[in-house]
Amino acid sequence: MPETLNSDIRVLLVDDDEEDYFIIQRLFASMRGVQCSLEWISNSDDAIVAIQEARHDVFLIDYRLDARTGLDVLQEVNAIDRSEPFILLTGVGDQEIERESLQLAASDYVVKKNLTSDILSRTLYYALGRKEQERQKLDQLIELNKTKDEFISIASHQLRTPATTVKQYVAMVLDGFGGELTEGQQKLLQKAYESNERQLNIINDLLKVAQIDAGRMEFVPRQTNLSQLLSDTVQDFMPLFESANQGLSGNIPPEIYLFVDETAVKMAVDNLLENAKKYSESGASTSLKLEKTDDEIIISVVDEGVGVTNPDKLFQKFTRIDNKLSTEVGGTGLGLYWAYSVVELLGGTLRYKPNTPVGSQFILSLPLL
């Protein structure tokens, strides 16, 4: 038996007809085995306020109210996402209204003239019971999802350290720490290095997305010299682009400040620059631009890479765009989803535009406060 039935059930009746209220009140009075307290509201405005206050266990809502119908009320209070059951009352049976009320998550649909105290108590009993079961199932799913996130996080952390170590040692051999390599050895080892790099990218993507999805990334805005931040970023990334025989330049005017979480901006920009490098071929060039307009700051990463042929789902989770480099560079389709989420949490937007004649533009806008 659902927990709520053991105690007083607080019922809110929304009905514009006082006569109906008296009838239902009498039905409640003659119900056996169920303790209820009934509150009556006669107009939709007050009803919406009362429903949002969440003081009741169940709502009985008449279909015909005032300017709003009962269905409008269900929609406005977002009944689908609420834990209390909504029961729609109507004067006459109407399949269309019944269908709509189900879609708007009404637990039941009762024709008033058929109401008896038995039917009413059974309706309340089942509606509350079903909601309780739903809630328990939802709790189980939330718990299960948390366990899954924790598993991914622990597994990925454990995988990351040895993969990072492999990368470090292979890079050392490639750089001649173990003596000079033949051209053949260099080529084979380069393959191992790239493969390991893909593996690390995947692990890092999984970890950073698990963190942002769990809402564990905290933001600390402070006055930030974006010009300095982005100039440093260009300098930091220069060796990475040079090692791939690619160019990187900055178009960064001095002294542009913004009250923002500096680390988050840097991480999002880092992610876009890494992508630009990954999806460009030898000889291509990428530029990082900073602009200030009247109401926003625009940071754009413009590359001459392979571009995006179908950008519709670009920022969605697990989306990987097919292009001539996508099998080669590897990835999870999580990087841009992550960057998009970070920028959104900063109150900004991240957009894609094709670059002419080739390549991509990723445009990060942050509002000026």
Place this chain on the structure above:
Amino acid sequence: MNKNTVLIVEDDNDLRDAYVMILKSEGIDTRSAENGEVALQLINTEGDPGIIFLDLRMPVMDGISFLKQYDAPKHENTEVIVFSNYDAKNEIDAAYELGAQRYVLKARAAPKELIRIVKTILS
């Protein structure tokens, strides 16, 4: 230790050895510690290094606890660089609050990159 010394604080033995080997190959005076506590002892007996590369997640004493005890802002001739990852933003922020000056993503700390960072700071 002196202003030309680099101190690596990292709990993974192989990774720590790799960082030390890389910097020593360039003739850079490099020391190491496997956690924050060992690093503090080393600094107490031998003085401040010029650069500290600090891992954040370590047993015994992690990077954040190390920074609290070391009180980095009082050691203005020592630059603290945090080794980190994209999913460690909260820890990076905490480290910055405690006086760390920059971070290096571990996945990008390739030999040449490490050498470049150290040489830029020491010059």
